[in-house]
Amino acid sequence: MKNTFCALLILQILNSNVYLQNNPTVESIIQQVTLDSLYDHLRIITGDKSFYSTEGEFTIVSRYANNVANQYAADYLYEKLNSYGLETFRQNFNWNGQNVYAIHYGEERNQYVMLCAHYDDMPYGNFAPGADDNGSGTAAVIESARILSNYSFEYSIIFALWDQEEQGLIGSDNYAQLAGDRGDSILAVINLDMIGWDSNNDNILEIHTQDYNLSSWLAKYVRDINTDYNIGLVTQIIDPGATASDHYSFWLRNYSAILLIEDYITNQNGTSDFNAFYHTTLDNLNGINQNYFFKNTKLGIGSAASLAFGDNLFTDTNDIVIPSKYILYQNYPNPFNPSTTIKYELPKSGFVTLKIFDILGNEIATLVNENQETGIHFTEFDIKDFDYASGIYFYALYVDNFSAVRKMVLTK
Numbered sequence: 001m002k003n004t005f006c007a008l009l010i011l012q013i014l015n016s017n018v019y020l021q022n023n024p025t026v027e028s029i030i031q032q033v034t035l036d037s038l039y040d041h042l043r044i045i046t047g048d049k050s051f052y053s054t055e056g057e058f059t060i061v062s063r064y065a066n067n068v069a070n071q072y073a074a075d076y077l078y079e080k081l082n083s084y085g086l087e088t089f090r091q092n093f094n095w096n097g098q099n100v101y102a103i104h105y106g107e108e109r110n111q112y113v114m115l116c117a118h119y120d121d122m123p124y125g126n127f128a129p130g131a132d133d134n135g136s137g138t139a140a141v142i143e144s145a146r147i148l149s150n151y152s153f154e155y156s157i158i159f160a161l162w163d164q165e166e167q168g169l170i171g172s173d174n175y176a177q178l179a180g181d182r183g184d185s186i187l188a189v190i191n192l193d194m195i196g197w198d199s200n201n202d203n204i205l206e207i208h209t210q211d212y213n214l215s216s217w218l219a220k221y222v223r224d225i226n227t228d229y230n231i232g233l234v235t236q237i238i239d240p241g242a243t244a245s246d247h248y249s250f251w252l253r254n255y256s257a258i259l260l261i262e263d264y265i266t267n268q269n270g271t272s273d274f275n276a277f278y279h280t281t282l283d284n285l286n287g288i289n290q291n292y293f294f295k296n297t298k299l300g301i302g303s304a305a306s307l308a309f310g311d312n313l314f315t316d317t318n319d320i321v322i323p324s325k326y327i328l329y330q331n332y333p334n335p336f337n338p339s340t341t342i343k344y345e346l347p348k349s350g351f352v353t354l355k356i357f358d359i360l361g362n363e364i365a366t367l368v369n370e371n372q373e374t375g376i377h378f379t380e381f382d383i384k385d386f387d388y389a390s391g392i393y394f395y396a397l398y399v400d401n402f403s404a405v406r407k408m409v410l411t412k
């Protein structure tokens with residue numbers, strides 16, 4: 001068994017700055033975001049402009065969960081995503097709750113990059129434009145779908161719009177629960193929630209992460225998209241990040257997820273720049289900083305495209321990384337089929353052994369058995385050419401006096 005195992009890839013991170021080459025297709029995708037198109041989606045979503053469906057003319061005066069116009073919003077989003085030629089779905093999860101999402105299938109049909117936002121809003125009543133919260137994120141997802149639907153990617157992209165976020169992340173929780181139970185391979189979740197308010201034009205955008213799966217790696221990846229593609233935002237990684245939006249539903253199922261949000265957390269200078277009209281009827285188009293909103297949309301689409309092309313996955317781009325301790329991470333994706341990546345960190349060089357065991361403790365493969373340098377290491381485990389059964393496996397790392405074991409699940 002050991003001899004037949006060959007498909008492994010080790011990427012080693014050097015302790016130096018690495019400036020990665022930009023992908024010209026991602027450049028071009030980012031350039032195709034237009035403020036006109038983006039703003040047109042936002043005007044309709046906030047009820048500033050009516051839309052026509054097969055059933056007539058509608059105005060989305062509110063997207064509050066139990067307002068009838070929340071349903072109009074769902075219909076508009078469904079028709080819009082569908083009009084881009086994407087397979088589009090409605091997920092009904094309670095008597096009036098409905099997520100709307102579309103899938104743009106990639107080469108790896110069952111591995112997903114997700115760009116998402118909640119479309120429902122506040123306050124209760126018969127009028128709620130919800131421009132920043134969260135017409136902004138919703139419009140950015142629609143604009144991204146419009147452009148990305150014209151390209152072919154390595155991984156599938158899910159454009160998801162959640163309902164009933166304001167009632168406690170109900171829509172996203174339903175989706176994430178099903179995804180977790182099915183064992184969906186979601187490589188990355190980017191949640192856009194309030195990306196239109198910047199009253200002082202400082203271009204600060206917060207990227208919220210916590211230690212779930214590779215969320216912190218994802219936060220740095222998105223931060224680097226902003227720099228590498230000159231988008232012009234001032235990003236701040238917040239760790240531990242807030243749990244008050246839909247990315248949290250994915251953290252709870254141990255998916256890699258981040259939140260992009262305007263300047264929300266009070267910084268060391270005691271300032272923040274959060275929407276002054278949050279959850280009021282005054283959260284309207286007047287409060288949208290168009291240039292800032294435009295840049296955030298570019299960051300969202302650029303990140304989703306880059307991830308879906310598989311660009312620079314599992315590499316740290318601009319960081320000098322010297323780990324402080326031995327860490328063996330959860331494999332990624334997990335569950336997996338046919339391949340998964342195992343990440344670990346070595347605070348100093350040493351003789352490293354990484355082995356795979358079946359559930360009975362039988363050794364079935366050795367992935368690493370050699371001296372390795374200080375740093376972050378990645379090893380791919382690929383079962384393509386082998387006849388392993390579905391089920392639970394273990395991987396174990398041994399180096400010096402350190403050892404660690406983790407569980408992974410192969411699905412077929």
Ligand SMILES: [Zn+2]
Pocket residue numbers: 118133134165193194245
């Ligand atoms: Zn929100």
